[in-house]
Amino acid sequence: MTSMDSDSVSAIQVSCKQTRFQIENPSYRELDIEGLNITVSAGPPTGATKAKGKAASRSTGLEILSDATLRLKPGQRYALIGRNGTGKSTILRAIAEKLIPGIPEEARIFILQQTNDANDGADTKTNRRTVLEEVIERATERDELEQEIKTLSKGIDATEADDDINDAYGALRALRKLRYDRLQKRLFVLDKNARLRSGARGMQARKALTALEKTVAEATESWQQDDADIAAEVLQAETQEAADLLAELQIQAEPARLAHVESRAKSILTGLGFTENMAAKAVGDLSGGWRMRTALAAALLSDADILLLDEPTNFLDMLGIVWLQKFLLANSEERSDDTTSGGRPPRPPPTLILVSHDRDFVSAATDHLILLQEKALTYYTGDLPSYEASQAESRQHLHKLKDAQDKQRAHIQETIARNMREGKKNNDDTRIRQAKMRQKKLDDRWGLETNAKGHRFKLNRDMAGFHHTRRAEIEIPPEARVMNIVLPEPPDLRFPGALISLEGVCFRYGIAKRGQPPLPWTLDTVDLNVHMGDRIGIVGLNGAGKSTLIRLLVGDESSNRAQPTKGSVTTHPRLRLAYYAQDAVDAIRALDTNKGDGGVPLTALSLLTRDVEGKLAEGEIRALLGELGLPGRLASDTPLRRLSGGQLVRCALARLLWQRPQCLVLDEVTTHLDYETSTALRRALRTWPGAVVLVSHDRWFMRGAIEGEVNDETGSGSDDDGNGSDIDDGMGGDGGGPNGRKLVYRLRAGKLTLLEGGVQQFEEQLEKRVKKLLVL
Structure with a gap:
């Protein structure tokens, strides 16, 4: 499970609506959070400019969500849809690191990030593990369990030894060390809650943190207590407690259960393209793509409540993609076998949030859409093609309604003008009164003829309690600007x-x-x-x-x-000929390590200007980048290292297309x-x-x-x-x-x-x- 580092809290600022009447949700696979605001800041806020609450998330940085609603139903499969650079990966990270108040700390959340292998090279222990060992360790946290067993076993063995190395206090010391380590982890969680929450819940979180800090201080003092100060009855009680805890942990690490997990891990690795020889290789010997597959295997093996997959198909071939979509569908069914570690009963299928740009994969693997648009989240039940079709059909229907109503309005206005003209000419009060009544209808009661359910509009039912009687106008939602790429005409x-x-x-x-x-x-x-x-x-x-x-x-x-x-x-x-290589994005990122003229970071505009060598004017370069989705200041002011992967692809395409290839x-x-x-x-x-x-x-x-x-x-x-x-x-x-x-x-x-x-x-x-x- 991805842990939250110290920088992530300052980099991602989160706030949401909270209530003083906290009701714990019994389902860790379900989320219902309102008023969610997420902002990515350039760095940690300074003491002079530090804001509180909602103002903190909106003070500086790029706003990802504003007053949004995050709603997940247990066991459902969601696809998070949004354009490059809108913050999909940031939202997944905020969920995974439980930065959002309202996500229970007990919830088991596993995330596969696009750059999951970024730190593997610095982890010597990870590099020495085999692929199979790494997958099992990541998914089950077996190392932590085995380390606790090892610590207690060593202490108890020292206590029970019959030779000169007998240490009567060995089991007690091991138990107290274990308590201290567990309290430190709990302290980290409460410290994060105290920093993220405000108001009454924030005060409650800070009180809990203060109380735990006292407990940690007592545990530290107890761990460092001299042997001579420990009473005999305390020694006997804690020695027995250490033995009981060791027996409990050994049950959790039951070999038969771990063998079942290992068998399932091998099956997942095979589906992702690993042979037996590759699964036995050290992780440090793998390329970046195969390390990502290792991380994906761990995510699929994990016993998560919420599973977050960010671009899992990037390093898979078509066989792996088809296998993964079938696996996710099968895994969404209720589990009948005990696939969990730790002796816990079987758990229901996880709630899945998937980010992928493979349309066929997303349509096959998910049944709900979360659409990230204009800093808000909207939901749709169904796949992407059906959503697009329904949007087009709804827009077309509204266009027809509005056209028909506009014609009817023009006809009524013409009738009103004629009746008023003839009424005044002939002194016909009836016609004048009729014209005024029709005008009142246009002014006060013109608009939608049906309510949200499609039934005929009724004032006393659909607008009850309103002091005005004007109905809502027919509003056609603005159509998203369709991106249009124009490939240059090739020369003869x-x-x-x-x-x-x-x-x-x-x-x-x-x-x-x-x-x-x-x-x-x-x-x-x-x-x-x-x-x-x-x-x-x-x-x-x-x-x-x-x-x-x-x-x-x-x-x-x-x-x-x-x-x-x-x-x-x-x-x-x-x-x-123009050639787009698989590693084009990495190549551009490598270029950004070499600064431009005067040590200024490279941007898409400066890189392309350097490539064309004066063969295109700046206006032509900007037009090309704009057509590919890199307009204005995004092209000229944003360093390449800050562009998303999709934006870097656009930059790489621009470097090819200006040459007008055949x-x-x-x-x-x-x-x-x-x-x-x-x-x-x-x-x-x-x-x-x-x-x-x-x-x-x-x-x-x-x-x-x-x-x-x-x-x-x-x-x-x-x-x-x-x-x-x-x-x-x-x-x-x-x-x-x-x-x-x-x-x-x-x-x-x-x-x-x-x-x-x-x-x-x-x-x-x-x-x-x-x-x-x-x-x-």
Whole structure:
């Protein structure tokens, strides 16, 4: 379970509504918190500027939530949806570290963060553990239990020894040391409560903290007490208490139960792609991606009340993604087996909050949405496509109602004017009175004809107690600005031909030693031609050689592996090729360690200005960054290190697109992108006249960008205009896209095979494998 460090309280400031009548919620899997405010500050507040209560959270820094409601129902699966940089990860962290008043300290909350492996390199003990040991230790906190058993056992053994090393006070000292350590942990919790709470509950928390501080002082004094001052009856009683506590802890560490946990851990690691040899490796020998999988395995194994997963699919291949969504669905059912540690009874399934930019994964793994928009949280029961469809349908319905009502209002106003004119002309008081009554209706009783439930509006029922009689106007919620990425028109090639051609390409890493058989081929006789307008998708599991194939395709000199062992790679002499690598975000972050001119931190604008070398004016650079979602001061004033992963992806794309390429080679470009940006890029790639070679584990993105699928894009931020017709940008072609080929290949065992059924065929093959791997 992620612990709260000292900096996190100052970095994330939280306040919410509290009541003096505190009612403890018996379900640790449920939250109902109102008036929630979360602000991220640049650093800890100073004594001179330190504010209290709600003002503290709004005084400085970036406001994430303002007067929001956080409501979680036990055992439900939620997807937290929001644009890059809106604070989704911050909200998860505030929940995990229990910074929000109202989250019980007894609740077991486990979080997988995007950067969970950041501190592993500094933890020598973690690096020495095997993957299996690390997963079990993180999930069950077995080390803490084993350390307590070890401390008590050592003290009791010293007390019961028959030789010269007999220590009659060994068990007593071990027991008092254990009490002291537990009180220190409790002290940390109460200290945090006292700092986070205010008013009557804050006073109560500070009283509890003061009382515990006295208890800790007494425990410290007791632990350091001289042997001569300990009475014989106290020695006997505490020695027996130590023996009883040791027996209780040993029951909790029952080998059979731990063996069951170990078996389940092995099953989860297998589902996430670990072989037996990899599970036996030391954690320190793993790459960052495999460390993230280790952290994910620990999260899935944990016996949590609330499980928080932040981008769990970032380092998974498509097999791992399909396995994970099936696992989460199966794990949401009531547990009938005892999978918990510590001798506790079986626990119900956890409440899940998931952040992911993989639309297919989110739609399959969750059944509720939490939408982070305009510093507020709104809730929807259903998946993302149904939400977008309902929003589009509701907006369209309101438009029709308003249009009809506007026409009716214009007709009534025309009738009123005519009746008043003719009434005054003919001295007809009846017509004048009728016109005034209709005008009063327009002024006082015009608006919605139905209430929130769809029933006909009744004044005495729907507006009871109001001193006025004016109904609410029909208000159409503002439609979110649809992000639109415009890919630059590629220059003319002047003469036809393949952009890139691979013929009989073979590649292997290294050379076999003398007397040993040759090393296996990473790529074996690969033939691939890329023409203008082609859409080529490459799928396969991790380690299949996709990135190797891409590096050969683009001639990536930085890898020193750009030449095939056999075969040939030829390119069009006038080809402009842009390559987005898997590590593009990390590469930009590394650039930020090198300051710009004069030691000023690099920004997106200064980085791109340096790249273009005067070939574009500043206004053109700003326009390009703005189209990709980095407008104004975000591009010019925000250092690269402060941009989110998705914003750094946009910056990397800008570095490619200004060159006006004829071929885009994209290797996992959607890893950090939010839904709006992924949708905009998907739409732009589908209609762009250049060639696209795409490697991705995102099934939804692959189906749209490569296969041209559009029927699953509805609502705000999608390709659909709400009437079922796709937006046409005038480029023509099949379904608004280019006239090139649309091909999906699978790379397996070095062989590149065309999938006639496309992404769907590959997914069906993976689901068959998942059925064999999924063992709960």
